[in-house]
Amino acid sequence: MPDDSCQETCRFNIVDSDIEIDGNSLRVRKIESGSHRTPIVFLHDSLGCIDVWRDFPERLCEQSKRDGIVYDRQGYGRSSPFTRSRDTDYLEREADTLAKMIRKLGIKKCVLFGHSDGGSIALIAAAKTPELIVGVVTEGAHVFVEEITLNGIRQAQKLFAETDLRQRITKYHGEKTDGVISAWVDTWLSPQFRDFNMEHFLPAIKCPVLVIQGEGDEYGSEKQVDAIAEKVSGPSTKDMVKYARHTPHKEALDYTLRTTSTYICGIDSLSQ
Numbered sequence: 001m002p003d004d005s006c007q008e009t010c011r012f013n014i015v016d017s018d019i020e021i022d023g024n025s026l027r028v029r030k031i032e033s034g035s036h037r038t039p040i041v042f043l044h045d046s047l048g049c050i051d052v053w054r055d056f057p058e059r060l061c062e063q064s065k066r067d068g069i070v071y072d073r074q075g076y077g078r079s080s081p082f083t084r085s086r087d088t089d090y091l092e093r094e095a096d097t098l099a100k101m102i103r104k105l106g107i108k109k110c111v112l113f114g115h116s117d118g119g120s121i122a123l124i125a126a127a128k129t130p131e132l133i134v135g136v137v138t139e140g141a142h143v144f145v146e147e148i149t150l151n152g153i154r155q156a157q158k159l160f161a162e163t164d165l166r167q168r169i170t171k172y173h174g175e176k177t178d179g180v181i182s183a184w185v186d187t188w189l190s191p192q193f194r195d196f197n198m199e200h201f202l203p204a205i206k207c208p209v210l211v212i213q214g215e216g217d218e219y220g221s222e223k224q225v226d227a228i229a230e231k232v233s234g235p236s237t238k239d240m241v242k243y244a245r246h247t248p249h250k251e252a253l254d255y256t257l258r259t260t261s262t263y264i265c266g267i268d269s270l271s272q
Contacts, residue, residue, distance in 0.1 A: 049077025
């Protein structure tokens with residue numbers, strides 16, 4: 001059940017700044033309310049950045065009455081460009097960077113909300129740095145490679161070549177756009193990545209995990225959700241969202257806000 005105090009009124013101050021992690025500049029947006037509740041850190045997908053979230057982070061923070069952190073990973077948005085090619089352990093390296101960022105921002109504990117690649121990174125971070133993470137919400141996360149995932153990426157690759165999709169994401173990534181596309185498409189379609197599997201991290205996760213996925217997700221089957229929900233050691237909740245595909249926070253916005261806010265407020269009650 002949600003904490004009754006989540007019903008209080010909350011006002012926000014939005015602050016954008018850059019912080020340096022391992023010699024790279026990361027753009028960070030702080031959603032500040034002055035609340036002492038556990039903040040939410042948002043992790044974007046493989047083509048995303050702060051702006052691609054639109055106002056979802058602010059709305060979830062408002063509904064759950066707490067601060068939030070949204071950031072551009074290296075190579076995306078307004079952060080530094082990629083400085084190395086992708087390999088099969090890039091998600092684990094991003095989880096390590098996330099932990100460094102959380103500590104540098106002075107956050108003692110947080111809840112992670114991760115979409116797609118961001119969800120996978122959130123799970124690895126919860127496994128490797130449990131002292132920082134009190135709960136995880138994944139949306140369309142992947143823990144292994146499926147043919148539906150590869151087919152979805154091939155279809156996106158076709159759209160990049162035949163439609164204005166590349167131009168549409170250029171407004172978010174600018175000169176980094178080609179690198180963003182390659183980091184997703186070329187990495188996931190490479191023969192080396194075919195055997196990617198991160199299920200071995202899941203038993204180390206002891207915090208509550210809400211596993212969200214659209215019933216029509218074009219990049220992953222329900223097997224992804226079941227693997228996460230069944231293999232984490234802590235309490236887990238599976239939620240297949242009707243009428244949604246890979247992005248329930250856009251395709252089923254009100255439902256996702258309500259469900260996620262209730263869950264996060266419930267984590268507050270458990271951690272007290």
